[in-house]
Amino acid sequence: xxxxxxxxxxxxxxxxxxxxxxxxxxxxxxxxxxxxxxxxxxxxxxxxxxxxxxxxxxxxxxxxxxxxxxxxxxxxxxxxxxxxxxxxxxxxxxxxxxxxxxxxxxxxxxxxxxxxxxxxxxxxxxxxxxxxxxxxxxxxxxxxxxxxxxxxxxxxxxxxxxxxxxxxxxxxxxxxxxxxxxxxxxxxxxxxxxxxxxxxxxxxxxxxxxxxxxxxxxxxxxxxxxxxxxxxxxxxxxxxxxxxxxxxxxxxxxxxxxxxxxxxxxxxxxxxxxxxxxxxxxxxxxxxxxxxxxxxxxxxxxxxxxxxxxxxxxxxxxxxxxxxxxxxxxxxxxxxxxxxxxxxxxxxxxxxxxxxxxxxxxxxxxxxxxxxxxxxxxxxxxxxxxxxxxxxxxxxxxxxxxxxxxxxxxxxxxxxxxxxxxxxxxxxxxxxxxxxxxxxxxxxxxxxxxxxxxxxxxxxxxxx
Numbered sequence: 001x002x003x004x005x006x007x008x009x010x011x012x013x014x015x016x017x018x019x020x021x022x023x024x025x026x027x028x029x030x031x032x033x034x035x036x037x038x039x040x041x042x043x044x045x046x047x048x049x050x051x052x053x054x055x056x057x058x059x060x061x062x063x064x065x066x067x068x069x070x071x072x073x074x075x076x077x078x079x080x081x082x083x084x085x086x087x088x089x090x091x092x093x094x095x096x097x098x099x100x101x102x103x104x105x106x107x108x109x110x111x112x113x114x115x116x117x118x119x120x121x122x123x124x125x126x127x128x129x130x131x132x133x134x135x136x137x138x139x140x141x142x143x144x145x146x147x148x149x150x151x152x153x154x155x156x157x158x159x160x161x162x163x164x165x166x167x168x169x170x171x172x173x174x175x176x177x178x179x180x181x182x183x184x185x186x187x188x189x190x191x192x193x194x195x196x197x198x199x200x201x202x203x204x205x206x207x208x209x210x211x212x213x214x215x216x217x218x219x220x221x222x223x224x225x226x227x228x229x230x231x232x233x234x235x236x237x238x239x240x241x242x243x244x245x246x247x248x249x250x251x252x253x254x255x256x257x258x259x260x261x262x263x264x265x266x267x268x269x270x271x272x273x274x275x276x277x278x279x280x281x282x283x284x285x286x287x288x289x290x291x292x293x294x295x296x297x298x299x300x301x302x303x304x305x306x307x308x309x310x311x312x313x314x315x316x317x318x319x320x321x322x323x324x325x326x327x328x329x330x331x332x333x334x335x336x337x338x339x340x341x342x343x344x345x346x347x348x349x350x351x352x353x354x355x356x357x358x359x360x361x362x363x364x365x366x367x368x369x370x371x372x373x374x375x376x377x378x379x380x381x382x383x384x385x386x387x388x389x390x391x392x393x394x395x396x397x398x399x400x401x402x403x404x405x406x407x408x409x410x411x412x413x414x415x416x417x418x419x420x421x422x423x424x425x426x427x428x429x430x431x432x433x434x435x436x437x438x439x440x441x442x443x444x445x446x447x448x449x450x451x452x453x454x455x456x457x458x459x460x461x462x463x464x
Contacts, residue, residue: 002027002028002029002030003029003092003093003094003095004029004030004031004032004091004092004093004094004174005023005024005027005029005030005031005032005093005094005095005096005097006024006031006032006033006034006084006087006088006091006093006095006096006097007020007021007024007031007032007033007034007097007098008020008034008036008080008084008096008097008098009033009034009035009062009073009098010035010098010099010101010106010246011101011129011244011245011246012098012099012128012129012246013035013058013059013061013062013206013207013245013246013247014062014167014207014210014246014247014248014249015062015065015066015069015167015168015207016164016165016166016167016207016248016249016252017128017164017165017166017248017249017251017252018099018128018165018167018246018249019099019126019127019128019165020097020098020099020124020125020126020128021033021097021167021168022165022168023097023124023126024095024097024171025168025170025171025172026168027095028172029172030172030173030174030175031071031171031172031173031174032074032087032091032093032174032177032178033066033071033072033073033074033171034073034074034075034076034083034084034087035059035062035073035074035075035076036075036076036077036078036080036083036084037055037075037076037077037078037186037188038077038078038079038080038109039077040078040079041079041080041081041105041106041108041109041112042103042105043105045103045105045288045367045375047373048367048368048369048370048373049190049195049196049368049369050196050199050337050368050369050370050371050373051370051371051373052188052189053188053189053190053196053199053337053371054203054205054241054245054337054371055188055245056183056186056188056189057200057203057205057206058205058206058245058247059073059075059183060183060206061205061206061207061208061209062206062207063183065167065207066171069167069168069169069170069171070170070171070173071171071173072173072177072180073180074087074177074178074179074180075180075181075182075183075186076180076181077181077186079109079112080109080113081109081112081113081115081116082116084096084113084116084117085113085116085117085120087178088117088120088121089120090178091174091176091178093121094120094121094122095121095122095123095124096113096117096121096122096123096124097124097125097126098123098124098125098126099125099126099127099128099129099246100125100126100127100128100129100133101129102134102278102281102282102376103281103375103376104281104285104286107285110123110125128249128251129246129249129250130250130274130275130278131155131158131159131161131250131251131254131271131272131275132155132158132161132275134275134278134279134282135279135282136158137151137154137155137158137275137279138154139154144279144282144283145276145279146280146283146390146391147390147391148273148276148391151272151275151276151279152269152272152276155272155275156272159254159258160254160255160258161250161251161254161255162251163255164249164251164252164255196337198335198336199336199337199371202335202336202337202338203241203336203337203338203371205241205242205245205247206247207242207247207248209242209247210239210242210243210247210248211248213237213238213239213242214237214239214248214252214253214256215256217236217237217238217239217257218256218257218260220235221237221257221260221263221264221267222260222263222264223235224236224237224264224266224267225263225266225267228266228267228270228341228342229341229342229408230342230408230409230410231325231328231329231340231342231343231408231410231413232409232410232411232412232413236340236341237267238338239253240338240372240374240377241337241338241371241372243274243372244372244373244374244377250271250274250275253271254268254271273377274374274376274377276380277374277376277377277379277380277381278376280376280380280389280390281375281376281379281380284390287376287379287380287383287389288363288375288378288379289360289379291359291383291386291388291389292383292388292389292390292392293387293388293389293390293392295463295464296386296387296388296395296463297388298462298463299388299395299459299460299462299463300459300462300463301356301357301358301459302355302356302357304357304358304361309355309357312355312357312446312447313351313355313357313361315443315446316330316347316350316351316355316357316362317330317365318330318331318334319331319334319417319418320443321350321443321445321446322433322442322443322444322445322446323350323354323401323402323445324405324410324414324418324421324429324430324431324432325343325346325401325402325404325405325410325413325414325430326343326346326347326350326401327414327417327418328343328410328413328414328416328417328418329343329344329346329347329417330347331417331418332416332417333366333369333370334369335417336371337369337370337371337372338370338371338372339370340413342404342408343410343413344381345385345399346399346401346404346405348362348381348382348385348386349385349398349399349401350399350401352385352386353395353398353399353452353453353456354398354401354447354449354452354453354456355446355447355452356452356455356456356459359382359383359385359386359388360382362382363378363379363382366378366382395456395460396457396460398452398453398456398457400449401449402430402431402434402449405430405431406426406427406430409426410430411425411426411427411429411430414429414430415429418442420439420441420442421439421442424437424439433445
């Protein structure tokens with residue numbers, strides 16, 4: 001009998017347009033789909049709580065899809081290289097198929113697996129998590145791009161991607177399956193307390209949910225250029241967690257939307273930003289933990305060991321800063337595991353510049369609470385806002401959250417997520433304290449805008 005082929009699933013939890021699945025299926029050999037919950041290889045970068053909730057639901061759907069093909073999903077917990085090597089040995093498999101991943105811990109795991117497998121089996125990695133693999137798009141001198149705009153222009157020349165491939169109609173199965181864990185035993189879903197009880201009201205993890213979101217967004221994608229800045233309107237795609245977990249390919253998204261022409265170019269640029277972020281961490285693997293700009297590493301952030309600083313950080317996390325647009329965003333994040341695009345920038349800027357708290361503290365909070373927490377995108381976005389990144393906003397450009405709130409008509413968004421302010425009309429809701437209508441149960445501003453701006457600029461003056 002032909003030797004089995006293993007599919008190593010990671011952040012690529014789909015059967016359609018999935019090159020590792022297609023290659024294993026086309027071999028004509030028995031196929032063993034495997035997902036390994038590896039909390040050891042990433043070390044301090046294990047998935048956060050919101051991501052673990054999403055993962056549980058996504059794996060449930062992937063298992064159901066595999067069963068429809070007459071197959072199943074093998075679950076293991078522990079170091080990926082060790083479990084895959086054991087499955088190879090116990091089944092006689094001669095190939096492990098997977099998609100390329102570029103997070104530093106996955107690169108380490110791939111190298112370790114190749115070393116562990118030796119001549120017993122071959123690790124075969126395919127492309128497909130991004131529009132183009134990092135390193136494909138280079139400057140005229142053959143070096144990777146560091147700045148987004150020329151990266152976008154260069155990558156655009158390679159589009160559109162190839163036609164998205166359909167899922168296989170069936171998978172051959174082995175005579176004997178290797179042992180598998182039970183998903184519920186992993187404890188991915190919180191119980192004491194069940195803080196994720198309402199997440200299911202906002203999301204449908206899995207490929208079916210991804211496809212539904214794409215179809216819904218396709219009808220309004222032409223409005224994205226303006227809509228991405230309007231938190232009170234539902235004009236964004238909400239595809240980010242589906243793309244992060246690989247439940248839908250970026251090629252599928254591009255091919256579905258690009259036919260609408262220039263009206264959707266702003267969204268396509270956002271899709272390419274994912275590729276750009278991977279391009280950055282491929283060059284600078286520690287980007288999530290170290291400011292790129294050397295002089296900015298000396299910026300005098302406030303000391304998190306100080307009780308007042310801890311209190312300010314807690315107020316930001318809980319959405320109790322006294323700035324309605326910031327508080328609405330942080331409460332939306334806690335309730336749904338997600339935050340509107342424009343509000344993410346406002347909330348991040350507030351932590352960094354109004355509170356003068358190290359961007360890495362915010363990045364870690366987002367890592368734990370976002371269902372779309374992505375090492376590359378998260379760290380690149382935070383370093384963009386903080387002015388510390390390879391391609392970033394200038395630190396001295398300090399967002400005025402109250403002005404942003406009114407400019408982008410966030411009144412209804414605030415009313416939805418900050419119930420204490422639900423009865424306040426525009427324009428007063430954007431700054432109820434200044435207008436003299438702040439309810440007693442809503443906090444006062446933890447710092448004034450002018451005071452915060454002056455403090456941030458003074459800190460920057462020490463390193464510029």
